[in-house]
Amino acid sequence: xxxxxxxxxxxxxxxxxxxxxxxxxxxxxxxxxxxxxxxxxxxxxxxxxxxxxxxxxxxxxxxxxxxxxxxxxxxxxxxxxxxxxxxxxxxxxxxxxxxxxxxxxxxxxxxxxxxxxxxxxxxxxxxxxxxxxxxxxxxxxxxxxxxxxxxxxxxxxxxxxxxxxxxxxxxxxxxxxxxxxxxxxxxxxxxxxxxxxxxxxxxxxxxxxxxxxxxxxxxxxxxxxxxxxxxxxxxxxxxxxxxxxxxxxxxxxxxxxxxxxxxxxxxxxxxxxxxxxxxxxxxxxxxxxxxxxxxxxxxxxxxxxxxxxxxxxxxxxxxxxxxxxxxxxxxxxxxxxxxxxxxxxxxxxxxxxxxxxxxxxxxxxxxxxxxxxxxxxxxxxxxxxxxxxxxxxxxxxxxxxxxxxxxxxxxxxxxxxxxxxxxxxxxxxxxxxxxxxxxxxxxxxxxxxxxxxxxxxxxxxxxxxxxxxxxxxxxxxxxxxxxxxxxxxxxxxxxxxxxxxxxxxxxxxxxxxxxxxx
Ligand SMILES: [Zn+2]
Numbered sequence: 001x002x003x004x005x006x007x008x009x010x011x012x013x014x015x016x017x018x019x020x021x022x023x024x025x026x027x028x029x030x031x032x033x034x035x036x037x038x039x040x041x042x043x044x045x046x047x048x049x050x051x052x053x054x055x056x057x058x059x060x061x062x063x064x065x066x067x068x069x070x071x072x073x074x075x076x077x078x079x080x081x082x083x084x085x086x087x088x089x090x091x092x093x094x095x096x097x098x099x100x101x102x103x104x105x106x107x108x109x110x111x112x113x114x115x116x117x118x119x120x121x122x123x124x125x126x127x128x129x130x131x132x133x134x135x136x137x138x139x140x141x142x143x144x145x146x147x148x149x150x151x152x153x154x155x156x157x158x159x160x161x162x163x164x165x166x167x168x169x170x171x172x173x174x175x176x177x178x179x180x181x182x183x184x185x186x187x188x189x190x191x192x193x194x195x196x197x198x199x200x201x202x203x204x205x206x207x208x209x210x211x212x213x214x215x216x217x218x219x220x221x222x223x224x225x226x227x228x229x230x231x232x233x234x235x236x237x238x239x240x241x242x243x244x245x246x247x248x249x250x251x252x253x254x255x256x257x258x259x260x261x262x263x264x265x266x267x268x269x270x271x272x273x274x275x276x277x278x279x280x281x282x283x284x285x286x287x288x289x290x291x292x293x294x295x296x297x298x299x300x301x302x303x304x305x306x307x308x309x310x311x312x313x314x315x316x317x318x319x320x321x322x323x324x325x326x327x328x329x330x331x332x333x334x335x336x337x338x339x340x341x342x343x344x345x346x347x348x349x350x351x352x353x354x355x356x357x358x359x360x361x362x363x364x365x366x367x368x369x370x371x372x373x374x375x376x377x378x379x380x381x382x383x384x385x386x387x388x389x390x391x392x393x394x395x396x397x398x399x400x401x402x403x404x405x406x407x408x409x410x411x412x413x414x415x416x417x418x419x420x421x422x423x424x425x426x427x428x429x430x431x432x433x434x435x436x437x438x439x440x441x442x443x444x445x446x447x448x449x450x451x452x453x454x455x456x457x458x459x460x461x462x463x464x465x466x467x468x469x470x471x472x473x474x475x476x477x478x479x480x481x482x483x484x485x486x487x488x489x490x491x492x493x494x495x496x497x498x499x500x501x502x503x504x505x506x507x508x509x510x511x512x513x514x515x516x517x518x
Contacts, residue, residue: 010063011070012097012105018073027063030071038077038091043084047077051088059104061111062132070105072098108133109143116144117516120500141509148512151177151184155202159209159487160216162190163494172507173216174494176487178209183490186511192219199223209484211235212470231473232484233440240436243463244402247429249394250459256281256391258422259415285393290317332365333373340370344377351375401430429459445479490514 007017015031022028037048056072075091093099096106104112112135115124125137135143157178162171173187173195187194196219199205209230210216220229248255286309293303300318304311319338333340336358343354351374355367392400392415400408400416408416420427432455439447448471455464467474477483497513 012060012107014093014097015070015072022066026067026069028069028071029060030073032073033075033091033093035091038075038089040077040079040081040084040086040089041092042086042089043079043081045079045081045084047079047089049078049080051076051078054090058098058102059108059134061105061108065132067132067134109147112140112143113147113516116140117513120497120513123500144512144516145508148508148516151180151182151515153177153180154204155184156205157207157209157482158184158205159482159484160195160220161211161484161487161491162213163491165498174487174491176490178207178482178486181486183494183511183514186494186507186514188507190215192216195219196223207476207480207482209482209487210473211484212239212466212473214470217470217473228476228480229473230480230482230484231470231477233477234483234485234488236474236477237437237440239466240433240460240463241398241402243460244429244433245395245398246462247426247459248398248401251423251426252394254423255397255419255426259391259418281391287317289393290314294318332363333369336361336363340373344374349374349378401426402434425459432458432460440478443478445475448475448478 007020008015011017011029011031014034016034018030018032020027020029037046039046053073053075056074058070058072060068060070062068076088077091078088079086098105099109102109112128112133115128115133118124119127121137121141124140125135128135128140155177159176159178161174163174164171171190173190174183175185175187175198176182177184185198187198192215195216199208199220200223203224205224205227207228207230208216208220208224209232210220211232212235217229220227286307290303290307290309293306294300294317298306300311300314303309303314307314316334339358339361340354343357348354348357351371352367354374355363355370358365358370397416397419400412401419432451435447435451436455438444439451448467452464452468452471455461455467458464494510494514498510501510501513
């Protein structure tokens, strides 16, 4: 079945084509509305008495690769209703066809809106040009803003979290409807007061999933005291693991004592040096960490930021000026340490000879300084340097202690066995953390009280304390099916759209694009 193509089928519904013409690469189509009457917007009376006609222009969808401009012959009607204050009114068309005073038809506006949602301002404007849609960057953004509709479904379960406009500089908040899996609102900052004000406007919310930072928890408690708060499960797991790592860090001195007892013979050291030796072990850890990063090609600036050490210190470590066992009083020697090390390694053990060689390189210190260095160095060599390095870092120990025995290498097994025999408190801490993880996985919320009581007496007491401070939300996290994991997913989406907007993202626009696209 074929039906003839009538020109009126090409223009928006309700209009009749009166005539068409080309002007450059534009198509001008003159139309009028099919209705023979108008309805007074004030009183609703139907009128057929035409007062006058005027021309309205509106852009429409392109036709055969050309822009289309509609010339709408619109009418003015007289209102005859006795009690109506309006005598003349202009013809109106349905919002879904051509809104009052709109410069483009609703169907064109809809396409522009979706282009803006999908691509953002500038890329959408480029694409629109190819599609022969007459629209600028600014217009696109304006349409997206104007047509933004905040979801009005009643909220019951929400997730709230923060996201970075710019990392470490400016943050916003995101609120998600966890039941419908969509973003409902972006807030311009992450201040508790802002979140509180928004939450207070939504008393229908019954469950709030949030992270354990505290800010959102307080805001929610103030705004919606009856809502159930759910701590984020992933962060709980992560915090528990971190608590164990901290317990290992705190025990490093004891760990060294247990597995490193053979690494240095204290008889060889003076009393002062024995005190310094502890410091040396600590410094060696720092050195190893920094050198490992430098070896991986991490820039100095980033090492400074990552480790919290000063720029000067990091530079010294990388240059190899900080590897002496005992802290040097004379800084005059610092610059020559790599040279000294090289000479020493080459077999020169004579302090006077070393001093002469340094002097030839511009060293201005006395023989005594070099002599003292050589003495310390000789003593240090009695220390089995290799066995010092065999003490793994806290992070490695924490990992080894929490992986199964069967995955450990033999040397690791020996180390871990020594730690476990020597430090039962650390073993207990590990078991507590494992129990905590298992509790979350099994959703065994009733076990929490007993767990807290045990943990309080252990190396992870401070973590247990944190749990107690936020106990209701932690309980809900263990028992409830809701979690903020979904919100994290939405943040990934947000970042994608934000990046697409080249830093021009304003919060309303970002919000319109994220919510409109759903
Ligand atoms: Zn009227």
